[in-house]
Amino acid sequence: MTSGRDYAGPDLVIIGSLLSDPARVAIMMALAGGEALRPGELAKRAAVAPSTASFHLAKLMDAGWIVHDQQAAIRRYKLASPEVAEILEHLAYVAPPAPVSSLRGHQAREALREARCCYDHMAGTLGVSLTQALLRQDVLRACGDHFQLTADGGQWLRNRAMSLPEPGVDKRAFARPCLDWTERGCHLAGRLSAAILTHWTEHGYVIRPEKARSLRVTSAGHEQLIAWGITKLSHEPTAAGS
Amino acid sequence: MTSGRDYAGPDLVIIGSLLSDPARVAIMMALAGGEALRPGELAKRAAVAPSTASFHLAKLMDAGWIVHDQQAAIRRYKLASPEVAEILEHLAYVAPPAPVSSLRGHQAREALREARCCYDHMAGTLGVSLTQALLRQDVLRACGDHFQLTADGGQWLRNRAMSLPEPGVDKRAFARPCLDWTERGCHLAGRLSAAILTHWTEHGYVIRPEKARSLRVTSAGHEQLIAWGITKLSHEPTAAGS
């Protein structure tokens, strides 16, 4: 009888309003790699004037999607939490692919599909293959909506020079699946996943290029992939060069 | 060097544009229960003029989010697929709760939290509890990003008068987890989940009220919950009445 719209569930309009603007989406995608960027850089990425970028950053701050380092004098904006990056992955999972006109755009997309950074962990074919490898070798086991380290899993990781992240220092989950738009699968999220990327980066297995979300697997990294039981990655390191 | 925004990933703006309008979201939420509704009814739910509703329906059709029965003379719109309902659940999972001002709105929200229909299967506390019960009793087992029926699971279901859905008649998954915004957990999606709701509805265990997404568990249904090993549901049937 009440003719108004009285839907009682979550408010999707807030999400939609923030995502309906190309410049804001460009900003969020620029930050999705986990890097903290300055307003001027974000304005360039979004192809808008600095004042416009500032306007958008204020909106995203209000929504709690991004934060900026308070202590530093120069503001650097970044995603508010790893969960925001996972939300973006969720949304990308269901979004249609953007039309790609240029050759550069095509190459960039292929690089993203292959291996990219989702806030602080690996995604793309690399991330999905890693997750499948850990499950196949019974390092992790699916347990409800999260992954559990098996009894032998801890030793398995230590055998590969991984130091396990200590549990419970904050509320972040140890290991959870995160939808991946690349291959319609899941990649590993959570503290373990972040530790793996940190470990691989420190040892030079993967390199994070400047100004891009994509990851480059080095030749040493490809040897490491074999040690981890990852075989699905398509490109050889020489083929990944420009 | 290229100053334009050359992001190569999926286009989130399309999703955002569709979701940025309250009337369109109201229409989608009205259809999320799985019911096929006529334009006039949707216009009432969205609190807009019929012409405006028609405008929105055309946009949602173009996007492929909804379809209408072609054969019938009277058009009834419904979601294009179960996957669309899951997308909405995903989004609701990450969206902030809508502000509730009225008592009716509060009651409606509680009803949705308790038990609701997500296209053709159960969601809310009921759906989450069902999924956990099936996992706990080893009827289903998590296997990557989907659920697998165990060897004993088929008999377990048949013992409860369930006829299993035949696999592979279409491409729809047998059983998959689907994020549930109610309790930050997962409920069961896929063909098995739809079969369970059909079975329960036919036997009068649950009732789908007209003009609402919420489900009502009957007293016979509460007995059935015990048989399925579901104990978490909070309200007794008498307490659920208005």
Add this chain to the structure above:
DNA sequence: CAGCCCCTTCGATCCGAGTCGAAACTTCGT
């Protein structure tokens, strides 16, 4: 067959939101 109801299309209106430039403010380097 006629009348009624419902839905869609079209035209016009209006509001909100994104955009930029100018100006003020802050911070860093010289």
Add this chain to the structure above:
DNA sequence: ACGAAGTTTCGACTCGGATCGAAGGGGCTG
């Protein structure tokens, strides 16, 4: 301390899109 570069705020403009009413077209019913 002063100049330069970067960032934010403010004001004004513009434009896309949501909205409704009127008109046109079917379909069902009496």
